[in-house]
Amino acid sequence: MGIGAGLVLVAVGAILTFAVHVTLSGVDLAVVGVILMVVGILGIILDLVLLMPAPPGRQRTRRACRA
8 A cells, every 4th residue: 555545545534434424224434434544544654664764774684484
């Protein structure tokens, strides 16, 4: 998920939470909106963390787990 997709999820979630006042049986659109906002924010945070460059002098390496 990119930053753009995260922003879209946050925007759609905010619209469902704060602007839509429709009653559906078995579905609470406010809860669906909050879930979308949380997923969008987590996606943005993860994307930013994974795109951060390694500090100078350090390399990111993967260590293989030996069983």
